[in-house]
Each structure stands twice: as C-alpha cells, then as structure tokens.
Amino acid sequence: MNITRRGFLTLSAIAGLGVGTLGFSKRLIDLVPLSNRGRKALHPVYGNSNTPEWLRDANSGELMPNPQWTLHHTVDLQCHSECGLRVKIDRKTGRIQRIIGNPYHPNTLSEYTSVSTPLIDTARLPGTVCARGNTGIQTTYDPYRVLVPLKRVGPRGSGQWKPISWDTLIAEVTEGGKIFADTDDPASKNLDILGFRGLYAKRNDPMDTSAPELGQRTNGFVLQGGRLVGTRMTFAERFTHTFGSVNEFDHVNECELSHHIAHQHVYSGINMTQPDIREAKFIIYWGTQPGDANFPMQTQGKFAAEARAKPNGLKYVVVDPKLSRGGVVGDRASWLPIKPGTDGAMAMAMIRWIIDNQRYNAPYLSYPTLAAAQAMGDLSHTDATHLVIVDPRHAQARSFLTAELAGLGKPQAQGEDDRVVIDAATAKPAKAANVKAAQLDFAGEVNGIAVKSSFRLLKEAAEEHTIEQYAAICGIEPQRIVEVAREFTSHGRRAVSTMYRGVVKHPNGYYNGVAVLLLNLLVGNMNWTGGLTAGGGGYPVKKGRYDIESVPEAEGLAKGVIINREKFHYEDTSEYKAQVAAGENPYPPKRPWFPLSSNMYTETVPSAIQRYPYGVDILMWHKATPLYSVPGQGNPEIIEAVKNPKNIPLIIASDIVVGDSSMYADYILPDASFLESYDLVDTFPTTLTKGTGVRWPAVSLTSKTPDGRHICMEEFFIDVAKRIGMPGYGAKGIPDADGKFWPLNRREDFYLKNVANLAYAKGVEGDAVPDASAQEIAITALDDYHTKFAASIKPDEWPKVMGCLVRGGRFQPHTGSRKGDQLAYQYTKRLHFYAEKTGTTRNSMNGEFFHGTTRWVEPATALGKPLDKLDDPKDWPLTIITMKGALQSHSRLVSNYTLREINPNNGVHMAAEDAKRMGIANGDWIWVVTPEGKRRGRAVVLEGIRPGVILFEVGYGHWGYGASNYQVGGKRVQGDAVRRAGIHLNPIMRRDPDVWQMSLMDLTGGSVVFYNTKARLEKETSHA
Ligand code: SF4
Secondary structure (H helix, E strand, O other), X not given: OOHHHHHHHHHHHHHHHOOOOHHHHHHHHHHHHHHHOOOOOOEOOOXXXXXXXXEEOOOOOOEEEOOOEEEEEEEOOOOOOOOEEEEEEEOOOOOEEEEEEOOOOOOOXXXXXXXXXXXXXXXXXXXXXXXXHHOHHHHHXXXXXXXXXXXXXXXOOOOEXXXXXXXXXXXXXXXXXXXXXXXXXXXXXXXXXXXXXXXXXXXXXXXXXOOHHHOEHHHHEEEEEOOOOHHXXXXXHHHHHHHOOOOEEOOHHHHOHHHHHHHHHHOOOOOOOEEOHXXXXXXXXXXXXXXXXXXXXXXXXXXXXXXXHOOOOOEEEEEOXXXXXXXXXXXXXXXXXXXXXXXXXXXXXXXXXHXXXXXXXXXXXXXXXXXXXXXXXXOOOEOOXXXXXXXXXXXXXXXXXXXXXXXXXXXXXXXXXXXXXXXXXXXOEEEHHHOOOEOOOOEEEEOOEEEEEHHHHHHHHXXXXXHHHHHHHHOOOHHHHHHHHHHHOOOOOOEEXXXXXXXXXXXXXXXXXXXXXXXXXXXXXEOEOOOEEOOOOOXXXXXXXXXXXXXXXXXXXXXXXXXXXXXXXXXXXXXXXXXXXXXXXXXXXXXXXXXXXXXXXXXXXXXXXXXXXXXXXXXXXXXXXXXXXXXXXXOHHHHHHHHOOOOOOEEEEEEOOOOOOHHHOOEEEEOOOHHXXXXXXXXXXXXXXXXXXXXXXXXXXXXXXXXXXXXXXXXXXXXXXXXXXXXXXXXXXXXXXXXXXXXXXXXXXXXXXXXXXXXXXXXXXXXXXXXXXXXXXHHOOHHHHHHHHHHHOOHHXXXXXXXXXXXXXXXXOHHHOEEOOEEOOOOOOOEOOOOHHHHOOEOOOOOOEOOOOOOOOOOEOOOOOEHHHHOOOOOOOEEEEEEOOOOOOXXXXXXXXXXXXXXXXXXXXXXXXXXXXXXXXXOOEEEEEEOOEEEEEEEEEEOOEOOOEEEEEOOOOOOOOOOOOXXXXXXXXXXXXHHHOOOOOHHHOOEOOOOXXXXXXXXXXXXXXXXXXXXXXXXXXXXX
16 A cells, blocks of 8 residues: 555545535644654654653652643444553644553453552553554544535435535434435435424324334334444433334344354343453363454453463364464464354264263252252352253143143242252152252153253254264364363363354354353353353443433333344234234245344345335434445345335434445434544453443544534434424433433433443442542543533532543452452353243244254255255355454444555455465455355465365455545545455345345344355456
8 A cells, every 4th residue: 555645645535625515624634644754753762753641750750641641541442342442632732642551441451450549550551452442543533534414415325415514404304304305316306204303293103003013103213223332322222212213223133143142042141251261271262263353352362362371271272264363373272174154063063972971060960940059069050950841732842841830839929930850869850949959861751741851952952963974064073073072071160162253143153152152051160260251240320320211201102013023023913913814824924033133233224125014214324334244235236225215215324434335325414433422331241340431532523513512423312302302302301319300412411420320330349439639630631521511410429420531431450350269250040051932932934943952053044945055065165254353353444544554455365275276376366256246356375264265354345434436515535445445245245045135144043144155266367
C-alpha cells in the first residue's frame, strides 16, 4: 500500500466535498497526522513520539501527571472482548493521541490493579491491548465518518446523498407521508410512508386478525442490531418495547448462537463457560485456539502463554482445520487438523472410549442432586442418573420421568425437584431428592413405563459408531483420538474441553457443541481450580438507585412473534392449526421457525421481503451490515429486493460511515463510534472475579442537535419518543428507588444513572470504588463533565460515580478468584446430559423431534438433504472456512490503516499439498468458484491448513465503508482502493436450495452456517 497515494486520495475526498457538507469538513483535522509522516523528526532520540503521560521529579523520583494530557479510562469495541482502555487525549486540541490498556480492567493484566489504588499509582504498570485495540483511534477519526444526517436523493443504493438537519431527519421519519417526493426516485417519489407516529398510532391494532399470536402492528418496527450489548442494548430495547415492538435483537446467530444454545442446554441457561486457564493442566480447544477470536482474545492468549510456560504447566490440543497463531509447537501443545464440521464425531469417539474404558468420574456422576454432591465434598451435580421416558407412545415421551408418573407421589410444593432415579443402595426407583447416590447406567421399566438414564442414552448414542468410523468421519487417526481422550482423563478436575464458533457454525453445530461440552461433565471439572467456570459475572446495573429498564405505562405493550420466528413453536401458530384443520400437511412452512433460538439476525431481511410471518414498515439497522456479513446474503437478487421500497418502505441506518449495507438505506443517522459512546459491559467468564466496565465518551465528533447534544442512536430515540408522546421519555423519564421520576432528555440522563447503580451496587471484599480525588478529577478532566451533566443524578452520588468513571468501571480484586482448589464463584445449577427442551421440540421443517441426547449428526439442508449429496465432492472438492485474525477480526476494522499496512490483503489460504497438486504457487491469482458464484483472489500457500480446506480472513473486499465512490450534496467522495483490497466470499456462500434467500442453517441451535460451502479453484492464466 502506498501511503502517499492514500493520503492523496483522502485529500481528494475532503476537497471534493466543498462548502455546505457540514460535518465532513472535520476530516481536515485528520490530515494532520498523515502529513507528519516523512517530516523532519521533532526530537533526535524520541522522533515525533508524544511526551509521556507522567512526569518524574528528578530528585525525589515522585510521579506527577503531565498537564499536557487528559487520561480517560473506557472500554474497547474493536472486538467484543470489551477490554478496558486508557485513552490519552491532548488537553489543548481534544484529540486522542494514544490507546493502551486500563490497568484496573481484568482483561489487560493478569494481576490487575485494585480499584482502591489511586490513579497516579498506576503510572508504572499500564495494561495491555492488542494491535486492534491500539489502532481504534483510526475507527473514530476515519476520514469517511458520517457526522451529519444524510438522506438519499436518488434511488436506494444509487450513492447519492444530501446532508439534512437533525430537525428534518426527526420530522420526516416521525411524521412520514410523501417524504421521498424530493428525490429523483420514481419507485418511491409517490409512496406514502408510515412514519413512527403513524405506526405508533396502530399500537393496539392486530398485525393479522387471523393470527393473533403475531401481536400488534407496531411489530412493523424492527431494530436489527449488528453490535448492541450491555446497557446500550437496554436503551434500544427500552425504546422498542415502549413503542410496542418485540423486534429488537443483535447479530448473535451470525457469530456463535449454537454455542450459546448448546451451553444453555448443558449448563441450565448460561451462554458461556471458560476454562480456568492459568491453573488447568490440559485443555482441548475446539474450533478456536489461544490468541484467536474468543472472549477475551488478548487475555486468553496471555493466560495460555503464562500457564504453558510454568514448570509442569498447561498442555493443550487445538482441534481446528487451520493452525493459527496459538503457538502450537513442542511437547506442550499440538494440533489436530480436523475436517470442518466433524468435531461432534471426534467428541463422540472420545465419549465412547471414556465410557468403554470407565475413565469417567463415576462417583461424581452418581450424585443426583447438589445436596448429595456437596455432602460428598463435590461442587456440582448432573442429571446423569435421572430417568427419561423412552417409550415413543407415552404422552410424556422424551421427558424426564416424574415422581408422580413413577408412582412415588405428587410433588409437595410447586417447583419441587421431582426427578426419579434408581437408588444405588436399594436398586429401586426413588425420588432423586431422597437419594445419596444413584445408578448411572440404567435401562428398564418403572411403574410400567420404559425409561433409561441420561447417561445410558448418551452411551447408546456414542455406540452408534465405532471409534474407527468416527475417525473416518472426522479425518483424525483413531489412535490420536484415543491418546487425547486418555490425556483428558488423566488430570482429575484440571482438564477442560472448550469451544468457539469453529465447532458450531454448521448445520449440525448444536449437536457438535453439546458433545464437546459433555466431555467436561464426564470428568466433573465445574467450579474446581484449573477446571471449568461460569466466571464472576457483572454487577447489577439496571436497577438499584434507579430503574433504567422499566417503563410501567408501556408494560405488556410489546407482544407477539418476533419477525425471525424465534422462541416460538410453529405448531402453536394459526397457520399450522388452519392447515391441520383443513386436513393438509402443515410441513414445511415457507421459512423455518426457531423455537430454541433467539437473535436470528440473518433471517430479518429475507423474512421482511417475503412478509413472513408479516411485513416491516420501518427497518432500522444499527451498526448492522447484513448484506456484507451474512453468508450468501450479498447476492444481486436480494440487493435488488432491498432496493425496492415496496418491500421495506423505510430503512434508517444508524452507522458511523456509508457502509456496505447502510449504502442501501433511506437515511443515515450518524452514530457515535465506540470512543464517543456509553455502555456498561460485564467481563467474560475467563475473569474469575466480578467486574463491569464503563464505556463513556473520550471525544465527541458527530454534529450537534440544535440544543447541543451530540447526534447518536440514543438521542434519535429520545427525540422520536418525545415527539410522538411515548411514556418514559422527557420530563417523566426514569424512576429512582423512591419512586420519584427523573427526566430523560439526553443520553447522560440514562447512562449516569446506570453508573450510579454500579457504584452503589452491593459489593464484595475490596471492590468498593473510592470517591474520585481532586487529582483524579483533574487528570481525567471530570470537572467540566460534572458541570455539564450535574443534573442527571443526585449531587451526593457524583463523587462515587466519578470514582467509577476514573477507573473505567468497577472490578473485584483478582485475589478473590479462588479458594484453594475451588473457584470462588461457583455455578450450582444442574448440568445436563439430556436436554429435555430439545428432545421435546419439533423441527418445523418436517415435524420430527430434535435429539435430546447429542450424537453424530450429518450436516444437511433444512429439508434434510446431506450436504455431500447437495454438492458432489467430485465437482466441489474443497470446503471454505473463515478466520478472524488478530489484525482484522471485524468488517469495521477496514478503516484502521495501520493494520492494513501490516496485512493489506487477506488472500485465499490453501494447503501446500493442494497447491502442488493444482499447480498453484503462492501469490498466483485464482478464482474461488462455488455453486453460488465466483470471486478472484491471491493464493496464500501454507502448511498449517488441512488439505481440502480453503480459508479467507474476514473483513476484506468491501464495496461500501469508503471502498466505493458516492456523492454528498452533489460532491463526489472518492472511494479508497485500500478498502476494496482482498477477497470476501460471504456473497457466494451456499444458500439453502429450498428456502428463498436463506443461508444454510443449524435449525436446532439457530446458527447461520459459515463453514460448509463447497468450492473449487480455477487458476487464472492471464492477468491484466
Ligand atoms: S482483544 Fe484487542 S480488539 Fe478486542 S477488545 Fe481487547 S484490545 Fe480491543
């Protein structure tokens, strides 16, 4: 990449805008650092580097803050690890100069700094961030930032925009009418658009009188969030629900949903567990590796490196088609290059060997209740001994046998544990609650009902294939599988099986995920030092001093089926019932239903276009780019459908740029970048203590509303809500604990109350955040901030709230992680071998029940066609997988030019063995051809990838986000070739042949499929 050329292009973009483009003129600021490059250095030794944050008295050695800088602790969003940041801001210019780690935050230091430590004392031990964290400045100061509202003036996607005022934006989208009469678009000029006011007026009208389950018309507002977490999610949810819509969700089925659902079904409702990496002796990383995308990426990498370096420390195995940067060398780590999507086969082979060889923790598995386990000094319990009804004719088939059905009496109290086991002492059925130890492997009859224990069901599922057959499926030698199983069962409680998206982004992802997780139950590692943990969690921040969540006057308004047909059984719909009543076969419906899943983001756009189960009036994308990120969705047919306003009449994008999807919106609402935003986000389970980080604006770049607020998603919702008279906004906004209402007129009215809840939440030893000192207030420039927003919380709350802002959150000291061989925070709900909810739920496409006991399931389409029969391996010999690299994990990082300088192009990674056979050399131009299309890229030939697999790193090959030209106010904004560079294969990923514009899907767990597209390569013989 040529910096000079890029600088020139940026300059052209700026110069091309001219007068009248309002916020775009701010880009001129960004030319300064670029033009510094190549200039004579300011200092012979330190070059052009900044002065340090701290100054040291030469005589006393005492440290003092450098008055040139403001320091600001906030939370990153360059990836979802949400690490704490220390942002260094020039006090004179207000410009951010540097980002490092916040030493108070657990992600940034193994032994992070106690919140009781004064800020000045953290000078010598700053925390770490990764390269992406470092370059976050470039996301905020991206020369392509949209800082004023934009409205399209041509047809959707024409790339013609005009800047509009805040008041115009709010008035047009709220009042609706012929708001596109001023455009040159024949398709929408005469359309009468239903704005927020018109739609809100229909909040008591049914969506469809023949289908009451669909709720009311206000479900026609859909907020599709690409990245909405923490209490920013709460803010968005509060607006959506108060408006009367259930349609507010994040992108989770894109990234890892089946991972969450598999967890929920094994670990009673939680989405994630993690190993206690630093004390573990053996970890199997499935579909991920230390230092790869995981939570938190940099912390996991650091912990694994530390643990591996200890004498007799951690050993680990990476099971993944690609050897990434986990440093897998030597005798402490190894790599098993598994075939994509077959992790479940290898895990089932291990389960079979462990059961056959009785290497499981039998005493632990025999405890039927927590009380029984704790009586024997254990820390958790499973349902291994609980009996499941296996007679398919029984009315409660596939459910757990209850005491009443077993003839052991009715429950005495509501919610009583009424599971039944075979008492090991008497060999007779008994209530689990009355038994100390139960029989593990049981099949027989109880009270005339055929039952089997959960453990027995798993054993039988594992026995469906031999170890050799499993080995043939997954492509790993049987002997190697046995070696891993032996090692895994050789470290007591200090062995962990952990996974991320590589295991689950397949049609069989849920079953793969459950199999991988069940290995943990077999050794009983939950809550033990060096074992598995659900983490310390976060503080309660939605309630306490203030209730930031509820709007009592709107309670119950939002109801009905979510547009993505999630968390709802097809069999409960009017559509299904009508077909059954008419004697018709109700299967399959037009599109699948996802009763076990949520956040089915990838289904939103095609469902809206097909109006199934209903149409959408207003679609709002927030940081969302479905056309770029959803496998198969960036194809010409769906883009044409999105461009037609008759399909979705109003599209508003809350975005920081004209992005790959927001380029097809009607309006772009300039959102705050992460360095300009608020949010409260909890730490991940990798952190064994309690912690909640506070993101708050280090800078504010978007233009202002007429009354001086910086434009962003929150101010948009507040102003729309106030204009149409929604409760919960304006003077009667947020209630405090005494029932007194406080105004909600700006985002600080919400988030500062949120921080007050955090500051005053009930704590544990050593986690009380001190009041901010005068010196800390000066270092962080909080005096001005306090003056500006003083009325948002009670005066007496400010010192402690500022204490939290100074530290970027509240975190329990790391010394509270463990108590000897036990973890301090213990997860004590039941762990499940058998997922009753799954086993009693039907697949909406064929009416068959899902499997309550996991097993090896061949990947298939929604109607059950095996993928190998869909695309013959003879014609399509390769499988595409993706990678989130350390330098480019998300699409939005394309604006981080420093990262692009390191790796300007991703290329198509392929195995040296395949390349040799095909006559392809490193750097050759090749075509990747799939059944959906073809894309051109450079070959990257490697040893560290399984033959038969090709891989591309996500985040390259943009068409929006500054990659292509567009116009604002008649002036051209020149796209940058740097952003177009590289290959992006999502648009040619395999779609399901039987459902219009649906990616391949995991119908059980809900994940979209990223790793099962078949392909072939064609070498380009000539290249102009
Ligand atoms: S892992 Fe890196 S990019 Fe992700 S939040 Fe942490 S510092 Fe930021």
